[in-house]
Amino acid sequence: MIKLSEAIWVAIITGLFSLTGSIIAIVSTTRKQAAEMDKKLAVLETKMDGMQSDIQSHNGYAKMFAENIPAIKQHMEDVDRRLGDLERRSA
Secondary structure (H helix, E strand, O other): OOOOOHHHHHHHOOOHHHHHHHHHHHHHHHHHHHHHHHHHHHHHHHHHHHHHHHHHHHHHHHHHHHHHHHHHHHHHHHHHHHHHHHHHHHH
């Protein structure tokens, strides 16, 4: 076996401990960031669900108004005609 000086052994051991510490820190940070991203994703999904509900409600109102506009126009034409008749009678 090759004989290494004590300084080299100390450097190797110190390097291994440093590498182990770095790996542990990286894994820990990665796990924390992943957990934080999961929380943010859950919040985003909840907000999107609420927005989808709002959009469906809005589309329902838009459809209702689109269906009722011809009837409203007809009613306004009737009102305008009757108002014109009244104005002609009173003149």
